[in-house]
Amino acid sequence: MNNYIELLKEFIRTDFKLRYKNSYLGIIWIVLKPLAMFSIIYLIWSNIMVMNADYKMGLLLGIMIMSFFSEAIMMGMDSLLTKSGIILKIKFPREITIYSAVTIALMDFAFNMIVFVIFSFFTPIHPTGIGLLLFLAAIVCIFVLTMGVSLFLSILYIRLRDIHNLIEVGVQLIFWATPIYYTLAMMPEKLQKIIILNPLTLIVTYARKGLITGDQVRLEDFLQMGIVFLVCCAILLLGTIFFKKKVSKIAEYF
Amino acid sequence: MDENKPIIQIRDLKKSFFLPHERHDSLVEFMSNPFRIFKPKGEQFTVLKDIDLDVYKGEFLGIMGRNGSGKSTLLKILAGIYEPTSGSVKVTGSVVPFLELGVGFNAELSGRENVFLNGIILGMSKDKLKKKYDEIVAFAELEKFMDMPLKNYSSGMQVRLAFSIAIMADADIYILDEVLAVGDVEFQKKCFDVFRNYKEQKKTVILVTHAAGSVKDFCTRAVFLKDGVFQVQGDVDEVIEAYNRG
Numbered sequence: 001m002n003n004y005i006e007l008l009k010e011f012i013r014t015d016f017k018l019r020y021k022n023s024y025l026g027i028i029w030i031v032l033k034p035l036a037m038f039s040i041i042y043l044i045w046s047n048i049m050v051m052n053a054d055y056k057m058g059l060l061l062g063i064m065i066m067s068f069f070s071e072a073i074m075m076g077m078d079s080l081l082t083k084s085g086i087i088l089k090i091k092f093p094r095e096i097t098i099y100s101a102v103t104i105a106l107m108d109f110a111f112n113m114i115v116f117v118i119f120s121f122f123t124p125i126h127p128t129g130i131g132l133l134l135f136l137a138a139i140v141c142i143f144v145l146t147m148g149v150s151l152f153l154s155i156l157y158i159r160l161r162d163i164h165n166l167i168e169v170g171v172q173l174i175f176w177a178t179p180i181y182y183t184l185a186m187m188p189e190k191l192q193k194i195i196i197l198n199p200l201t202l203i204v205t206y207a208r209k210g211l212i213t214g215d216q217v218r219l220e221d222f223l224q225m226g227i228v229f230l231v232c233c234a235i236l237l238l239g240t241i242f243f244k245k246k247v248s249k250i251a252e253y254f
Numbered sequence: 255m256d257e258n259k260p261i262i263q264i265r266d267l268k269k270s271f272f273l274p275h276e277r278h279d280s281l282v283e284f285m286s287n288p289f290r291i292f293k294p295k296g297e298q299f300t301v302l303k304d305i306d307l308d309v310y311k312g313e314f315l316g317i318m319g320r321n322g323s324g325k326s327t328l329l330k331i332l333a334g335i336y337e338p339t340s341g342s343v344k345v346t347g348s349v350v351p352f353l354e355l356g357v358g359f360n361a362e363l364s365g366r367e368n369v370f371l372n373g374i375i376l377g378m379s380k381d382k383l384k385k386k387y388d389e390i391v392a393f394a395e396l397e398k399f400m401d402m403p404l405k406n407y408s409s410g411m412q413v414r415l416a417f418s419i420a421i422m423a424d425a426d427i428y429i430l431d432e433v434l435a436v437g438d439v440e441f442q443k444k445c446f447d448v449f450r451n452y453k454e455q456k457k458t459v460i461l462v463t464h465a466a467g468s469v470k471d472f473c474t475r476a477v478f479l480k481d482g483v484f485q486v487q488g489d490v491d492e493v494i495e496a497y498n499r500g
Contacts, residue, residue, distance in 0.1 A: 003377055010374045014360065014367070021362045089357040090375060091334035091349075248337050251330075252271060 004093060011083075011100035016107065030108070034115045038063070042119060053123045055183075058208045060119060062180035064112045065139075065204055069146060070171040072105035076150025077157050077167060084254045094247045095240075098150050106143055131214020137225045138207035141232045145199060148236035151243040158253050178204055202228050259346075260308035261427060261458050262332065267305035267341035269327055270298045301327045302482045305341070311426075312456035316469040316490065318497040319479035325462045328479070329353060329429050332460065347426030347458075350376060354431070356416030361405035365396060368404055369419055376423045386422050393444070394418035414441060421448050427458045446471075466494045 020026045038060055045056050079101035080087065080094065087094060127135075157163055178200045184192055195201050206225050210217055274296035302324045309315055319325045330336045331343060333351035358375045359368050369390055373383040383390075391397055394414040404412060449472055452459050463469060469476055469490060476493035478486040486496040 002379060003374070006374050006380055010371055010380075014363065014371055017367075018360065018362055086358045086375060088330075088335060089353045090351055092375065092377075251335050 004096070007092060008096050008100055008103075011096060012103055012107075015100060016104055030111045031114055034064075034112045035118065038112075038115055038119065054125075054212055057116075057120065057123050057125050057212050059181065060116060061208055061211060062178070062204050064109060064116060065142065065207055066175050066178065066180060066200075067112070068105055068109040069142060069200065070175070071108060072102045072143075072146035073149055073153065073167065073171060075101040075105055076146065077153040077164070079150070080154045080158060080250060081254070088251055088254060094250065095151065095243060098147070098154050098243075102143070102147050102150055105146070109139075125212045126215050127211055128214035128217065131210040131217045134210030134214075134217050134221055134225060135207050136210075137222070137229065138203045138210065141225065141229050142200070142203050144229070144236050145203075145232040148232065148239035151236075151239035155243055155246045155250065158250055174198065174200060177201075180204065199228055199231055258310075261311045261346050262307065262309035262460075263342075263344040264305055264307040265342045267302055267307075267331070267343060268300065268339045269302040269324075269331060269336065270300040270339050272296050273299045300482060302331075304483055307477070307484070307487075309427075309458060309460065311458055313475060314453055314459045314461065314473045316473035316476035316493065317460065317462045317479060318464070318466075318469060318476060318493055320500070323479045324482045325479055326353070326431060329431055329460070329462060333429055345427065348377070348424075349427045349429060350420075350423040350425040351429040352420050352431060353429065355413055355420060359404060359412065359416065362403055364403055365400040365407065365415055368415070369400075372416065372419050373422065376420065377425075378423055382422075390415075390418045390422060393421070395441075410438070417441075417445060425457075427460070428452060430459065430461045430463075432463050466497065469494060 020029050023029060025032065041063065042056065042060065045051055045059060051059075076098050079097040083097040086092075087097075153163065153167060177195060177198050179187075179195065184195060184201070184205070187195060202224060206221055206228075209221065274294045305328070317325050317328065327336065329351065330353065331338055332345065333349060333353065334345075335351075335353075356368075356372055358371050360371065363371065366387075369387060370380065370383055374380065378386075391400055394411075394417070396411060396415055399407065399411065407415070449459070453472065459472075461468070461473065473490050475488060476490045477484050477488075478493045478496045486493050
């Protein structure tokens with residue numbers, strides 16, 4: 001058990017370090033890159049299309065959450081294959097590779113949040129204690145959700161390499177099926193019913209509500225978040241069961 | 255631990271792999287039955303069959319056999335990487351497999367970082383690695399190079415570092431896959447000292463090699479594997495003779 005945690009930490013540390021190895025600015029890129037990327041979006045929406053402040057910050061936060069989602073899923077899916085060299089040579093709990101990949105994506109999200117805080121100096125947001133709690137709950141939900149999906153996809157990917165392309169497109173589809181650029185209210189009623197079924201819709205909605213308009217948070221919001229959390233946990237449970245059942249044979253299919 | 259009970263017990267082991275045939279489906283063929291991607295055509299290929307083996311504590315077992323005879327598959331099953339198709343494998347105690355030296359080594363990381371990465375993958379704790387770090391470096395004779403990225407190491411240096419980390423791993427059973435022939439003569443001598451040390455400490459070692467000399471020098475018992483079955487089992491000399499005959 002002790003080694004389990006140490007191995008997880010070592011995988012995270014190594015993979016994180018390797019990304020910015022050999023670049024002059026090194027670790028600074030972690031903040032610099034999202035800062036540059038989101039500045040573009042921010043400037044476009046501030047100058048070309050005049051939008052209200054909450055919408056602008058909501059857009060940034062939405063994109064950040066969705067890029068966590070796609071990064072976590074894609075890296076989680078690839079993680080067994082990228083670590084195949086080790087998997088073929090030594091026995092260790094295979095799920096560590098997925099845990100570390102999704103955690104790295106979460107760390108990237110945390111650095112993106114630094115950028116978000118920088119932008120919030122220019123466009124004020126209204127966080128409250130209870131709002132932050134709702135925001136954190138939303139992030140926990142999406143973390144649990146992506147973990148479950150990644151556990152499932154990582155196994156599938158070994159047997160069926162085609163899904164890499166499929167999921168890439170799928171993640172795009174989910175991005176546009178989630179109210180990031182638009183709000184739910186803009187959509188025709190029929191479409192709203194479909195969009196609300198996407199768990200990311202609620203996650204993004206409540207993350208925004210908690211962080212940007214924290215003064216509007218009600219107790220009912222936590223109740224709904226709780227339901228989303230249960231759904232995410234169920235997905236994680238199913239993913240874990242599927243993973244445990246299939247992983248012992250995975251070394252033969254690399 | 256009970257001395258009379260085998261530390262490794264293999265009964266009626268069989269391992270076969272699925273060999274898929276080349277996929278040359280056209281789009282039309284695929285459309286006619288899209289579910290076929292879940293059931294590709296192929297055949298079962300049996301690598302190991304009817305394997306029975308008992309290894310006792312303190313034994314130094316040599317496994318000999320030509321390329322493709324199933325040695326590595328057997329080791330991978332013992333290491334828990336592959337699952338047997340049928341039969342049972344019971345291993346009591348901790349295993350450190352050296353199927354390859356430097357598992358997880360990354361060329362971009364420094365020698366120092368790789369010591370910790372590889373060491374933890376081999377199951378050592380970070381504290382222990384910190385304590386043993388100087389010893390590892392001294393054994394590998396790489397004091398000056400530890401902050402250099404591994405990609406700038408010569409292959410000999412990489413192997414030396416990997417071996418020096420590996421021998422720090424503490425286990426009941428060591429599985430070695432042809433790692434004896436590493437480094438120059440001086441370093442090989444040091445490696446052999448380590449093996450002798452294992453023997454004195456009554457560690458259980460399973461060694462796969464083509465070198466009859468090392469089997470003779472170290473092994474208390476040997477098996478000759480051919481076409482997935484044990485042809486000869488027991489006496490070292492008999493096994494070497496059988497191996498030389500092919």
